[in-house]
Amino acid sequence: MIKTFSLIALFLFQSWLIASPVFASVMITDDIYFHEQWYLQKIQVPLAWQTTTGSNDVIVAVLDTGFDLNHPDLEENKWINTDEVPDNGIDDDGNGFVDDREGWDFVEDDHTPEPTIGETYDEGAVSHGTVIAGIIGAATNNQKGIAGINWHVKLMNVRILDNMGVGNSNTAREGIKYAVKNGAKVINLSFTGFNDDPELESVIQAANAAGALIVAAVGNTEGGGVNVDDTPIYPACDGHGQADNGIIGVASTDKTDTKSTFSNYGATCTDISAPGEDILSTVYQNSARAPFAKGFYQDSWSGTSMAAPMVAGSAALLYAANPRLTPPQIKNVLRLSADPVQVTGPASGKMGAGRLNIASALKLAALLYPPEAVPGSLVKLSCAPLADVNDPCKAVYFYASDGKRHAFPNDKVFFTWFADFSSVKEVSQDFLSTLALGKNVTYHSGTKLVKFQSVSTVFAVEAKGVLRAVGSEAIAAELYGADWGKKVDDISDVFFGNYTFGLKINAASEYSVEGAKALVNGLDQNF
Numbered sequence: 001m002i003k004t005f006s007l008i009a010l011f012l013f014q015s016w017l018i019a020s021p022v023f024a025s026v027m028i029t030d031d032i033y034f035h036e037q038w039y040l041q042k043i044q045v046p047l048a049w050q051t052t053t054g055s056n057d058v059i060v061a062v063l064d065t066g067f068d069l070n071h072p073d074l075e076e077n078k079w080i081n082t083d084e085v086p087d088n089g090i091d092d093d094g095n096g097f098v099d100d101r102e103g104w105d106f107v108e109d110d111h112t113p114e115p116t117i118g119e120t121y122d123e124g125a126v127s128h129g130t131v132i133a134g135i136i137g138a139a140t141n142n143q144k145g146i147a148g149i150n151w152h153v154k155l156m157n158v159r160i161l162d163n164m165g166v167g168n169s170n171t172a173r174e175g176i177k178y179a180v181k182n183g184a185k186v187i188n189l190s191f192t193g194f195n196d197d198p199e200l201e202s203v204i205q206a207a208n209a210a211g212a213l214i215v216a217a218v219g220n221t222e223g224g225g226v227n228v229d230d231t232p233i234y235p236a237c238d239g240h241g242q243a244d245n246g247i248i249g250v251a252s253t254d255k256t257d258t259k260s261t262f263s264n265y266g267a268t269c270t271d272i273s274a275p276g277e278d279i280l281s282t283v284y285q286n287s288a289r290a291p292f293a294k295g296f297y298q299d300s301w302s303g304t305s306m307a308a309p310m311v312a313g314s315a316a317l318l319y320a321a322n323p324r325l326t327p328p329q330i331k332n333v334l335r336l337s338a339d340p341v342q343v344t345g346p347a348s349g350k351m352g353a354g355r356l357n358i359a360s361a362l363k364l365a366a367l368l369y370p371p372e373a374v375p376g377s378l379v380k381l382s383c384a385p386l387a388d389v390n391d392p393c394k395a396v397y398f399y400a401s402d403g404k405r406h407a408f409p410n411d412k413v414f415f416t417w418f419a420d421f422s423s424v425k426e427v428s429q430d431f432l433s434t435l436a437l438g439k440n441v442t443y444h445s446g447t448k449l450v451k452f453q454s455v456s457t458v459f460a461v462e463a464k465g466v467l468r469a470v471g472s473e474a475i476a477a478e479l480y481g482a483d484w485g486k487k488v489d490d491i492s493d494v495f496f497g498n499y500t501f502g503l504k505i506n507a508a509s510e511y512s513v514e515g516a517k518a519l520v521n522g523l524d525q526n527f
């Protein structure tokens, strides 16, 4: 379904900075409100999906009013602390929080990070966190509601704002620490205040040092917005005046790339702009509340609060494409790849680097910070001289488009796929460890006959490691020639579990050597 996507050649580099190529609706999802999500086209998300639709390995923490724990379009992408046994009153994973299976509520100090019905609440505030979570990573192509910027992601639910949307820098600090400790790569802060908190600054710096990217809204002010150079807004302007405070400050633009009237702006802590008007997303739903016209969804959300998660969601796509990117690298490519905004008056030149363009950002990241290897390649560690034959450095892996590394059990299997080792790339231990271990590679279909050491049955190989017993020596001879016996490889019994078993071949007409070979063109098709 997803076409492979070749990079634009380097000599076109300058053209991205001016304008992005427009491909009409390059990818459509079946989410019923997809066509109302104008911002996806604006920031080129469907084009970006040709490169990546996100990864479940990327955790994005939403520090907000808590998002709906049972929302039908969020459940699939909700971060679950799998090391925590729910509701047993024990902090099973020892992270300091009891039963925090679905995140943490720093407002109520409990394990249910969602708005509390029954208390006074502000209509906008109780849905605020859910709106943000949906923009970043609503389940996509599931025939429900909206599409998220990430089809696959893990949304960490950290409640630091109450039912009125109010919090303090103490809960913000604790929330950021929790997110970092539990593996968040991106932290979205769609809230603002006027008081600087040096302790919050140091927590943010520590988060950066741990590899977590912080995205913050620069805030809204009625009547044209304020210049945050003169009136600093926190946390976006934490470390105000530093060349890089480790935070991506986000301003809001509209459908025509014009500054949103309400958006704050500034030369210092405003790094980029993103759509923040008339946004349709998921909302908090509860049987105690009157349902919205669109049930679990509502349109017309506006604010820099909605612009920030566009950037946070885009950062998650960048991490999915290359988990080894650093926060400063992500910030750099997002800014360098932004499109121009139309701004006149006092905010002119103060909307950051321009309006977010995630498709351009992905291309630029691949050029500026190329990963050591890309999916579809063969990788191994480099070996020290005289390394033992059983040294892990000897293992060769196929880095598949599922993002995993699949090991070749031995040379015999390798040579059914590749003629020699010339295309194997040596990578660092750091890089290799970012690739999850997948399955063992099985024999290429149609190439060999195989048998297990302990069993006399001879098998022909089909795609995806399916073995079919060959009914008789006559059939083997008809399929593989009179010398078929020389084409039988012995498979060690330890690899028995790599294979599954299909129908027995009772006549030569039930199997075609060339047909089986042709069925699988590359290793990627074999998993």
Ligand SMILES: [Ca+2]
Pocket (backbone or CB within 6 Å): 084, 091, 092, 093, 094, 095, 096, 097, 098, 099, 100
């Ligand atoms: Ca815990």
Ligand SMILES: [Ca+2]
Pocket (backbone or CB within 6 Å): 084, 085, 086, 087, 088, 089, 090, 091, 092, 098, 099, 100
């Ligand atoms: Ca527990």
Ligand SMILES: [Ca+2]
Pocket (backbone or CB within 6 Å): 105, 108, 110, 111, 112, 113, 114, 116
């Ligand atoms: Ca709670």
Ligand SMILES: [Ca+2]
Pocket (backbone or CB within 6 Å): 031, 073, 138, 139, 140, 141, 142, 143, 144, 145, 146, 147, 148
């Ligand atoms: Ca959906």
